[in-house]
Amino acid sequence: MEVLSQLVTANDWGNYAVNATNISIYTLAQCYADLSHNDCLQCYAASRTRLPRCLPAVSGRIFLDGCFLRYDSYAFFNESVDPAWDGVNCNSSVGAGSGVGLEFDKDVRELIDNVTASAVVNGRYAVMGSKGVFGLAECWNTVSREGCRACLAKASKDIRGCLPSKEGRALNTGCYLRYSTQKFFSNQSQETNSTSGASRRGAIVAIVFSVVAFCMLCLFAAYAAYGRWKKRKQGQGGAGSVYRGTLPNGKTVAVKRLFFSTRQWVDEFFNEVNLISGIEHKNLVKLLGCSIEGPESLLVYEFVPNKSLEQYLLGIAFLHGGSEFRIIHRDIKSSNILLDENLDAKIADFGLARNFAADKTHLSTGIAGTLGYMAPEYLVKGQLTEKADVYSYGVLVWKLYKTDRLTESVDPCLQGDFPAMEAVKVLKVGLLCAQASVAQRPSMAEAVRMLTDENYEIPEPNQPPFLNTSTLSASSTRSSYSINSLASNMVPKMKHRIPPPSLSVFRVLKDSPEVKR
Structure with missing residues (x-):
């Protein structure tokens, strides 16, 4: 994801593939062409924070009203249509932007035909408005022109099923189509200068793309031992799930099972091992061991029996004390603050933590x-x-x-x-x-x-x-x-x-x- 982030930062879109011994991961991210560069980066950041909701699925798609993010276990970049997963999202309110009933339906159908046709011939992107109805159509940059045509043709057919709703979105494998009685886009072309400071979706673009998060399509893989693991599951984070286990000596431990074994996950695995193994404090969960043998990576911690501060919120003991290292946790939240049998708080999950040099x-x-x-x-x-x-x-x-x-x-x-x-x-x-x-x-x-x-x-x-x-x-x-x-x-x-x-x-x-x- 770090390489993909660099590509999005440079180009407002990117695709990247990682081929490891046990698994391959292909990723694609793209901002819609009316978004400014700064707004694109914020939308992409928002989509990444939602990515853990798809895990541990081997496939996931995230649609926001500003950008799209997908990962999968195979090369999907040329795909344009997938009947099993292409879908629409319709607003429940009935539209009356240019009239009611058949007149409104006619105006929407006409707009959809025009904006999709324009997108195919004008570089995979088009926006337009007519008679109080506005539309946006965009294909992913990895899709061919014919693939774009096929995707938008299916999207335009499917989105008609939203009528007479005042707003509809088609969430397709190779494209995105939206109509609304409210103008939601800018007519200007994509800006490449990030220093302009202009936000073409308003002073705070986050207000626009954050009210979507309306669809997350996840394809779930089958795990042979899923039932056995599920009974012992204690919780789940962005990098993996945590299970209750027992050592041969009878000691109860917590086992963090990482989702993937790609280079990025390996980096986070060793980052967590190196950071937390070098410090010991009463308010830090103690790392007992780790394993990198086989297809999975495991971290073994002391077992903290009580729930997180999400339920208890009994104090701030985790703030007391420190260590000789300057460490930024990067993911302080209630679910990462655990309580032991004495209800003393302990900080957990150091996968995103960073060691901070004294001279920086x-x-x-x-x-x-x-x-x-x-x-x-x-x-x-x-x-x-x-x-x-x-x-x-x-x-x-x-x-x-x-x-x-x-x-x-x-x-x-x-x-x-x-x-x-x-x-x-x-x-x-x-x-x-x-x-x-x-x-x-x-x-x-x-x-x-x-x-x-x-x-x-x-x-x-x-x-x-x-x-x-x-x-x-x-x-x-x-x-x-x-x-x-x-x-x-x-x-x-x-x-x-x-x-x-x-x-x-x-x-x-x-x-x-x-x-x-």
Whole structure:
């Protein structure tokens, strides 16, 4: 994926193949031609964060309203039509952009015919609007002209089944077709100058392509021992699944089973082994061993019996202490913070972690992690520092606002009898950690001091990034929030909520229309 990322960064599209001993992987990514270069990179980053949802399938396709990403175990680059997987996505609302009933259907059919015909003869891409209806048609760059014609012909036939819906999308093997009563594209041609700063889909293009995520088609492989493994499965991450196992001496362990054995996965495997084997701390999951024999790669860890902080959220003990190494985790989130039998928190999953040299101000690296937890400077510019983990922690705290579980930040055993200002202090530190500016975020050591030193004066945080200010009350739209204001929000029922600093831009459509095949 790193090579594919480089190709997309250079050309706004790319295809790449990896042929290993046990498996071959072919990948393709392409941004739609009306997207600016910067918007393309953001859309591609968003599609990569959704890729783990297809794993451990050997095939996957991700369609966003801005780009397309596919991987498979065979060379599919020339494919244009696949009846088994080509499908449409229809909006449930009935269209009335240029009338109702037969008149609207006629206008849409005419537009579809024109935009698909134009795309075939004009370099695999076309957009147009007529009579209040707008359309976009695009074929993948690896598909031949005849393949493009065949794909769009099938797409135009299938998408007619969406009528009289006001919007429809055809998600095909070799092309993408969309119509809508709302204009969703720019008439300008694809920009190649990334320094122009112009965003042709609006000031924040993420708002456009993030409301899609409407379809993910995954082809699942059959594993001979699937049933046996499934019974012992404890969880799943982006790189592999975790299972409960028992050593010959009776010791219970956690076994992380990586999905693939390609070069990229091998790099992540040894990265995790090298980093975590060199450090030992009470708040890090201990690596006991590893195996690279046979077709699979395995990591063996101490078994942490309780669930992650996704359910408990009992503290921030994982922030305490450190090591002689400067390590950026890159994937701090609730599911990677585990609790042992004493409910002490431990950080897990170091597959994406990076060792940070003391003389470096930042690392320039490909985007990896979980969308919503990634710092803005890392997501947009690829600049990685320890402050990226600080930001992720801030999101971890403020995620409670988004999910309406703010009260769970306080132990329910207290039954509401707790010092509100202490709870507010924790939330305030979380807000400081989620600042848009790297310089305004505290270091992790400073965050710990803020929480443990009663005499430490916590500075007032600025407004967190990506806030949708239209949802704030008039009293909450200041550039900073006072601790008294936060306290009043918490007691007694915390009715006035401050939106979370993440996912306000990258909102995923929760209730997607049904996909027809």
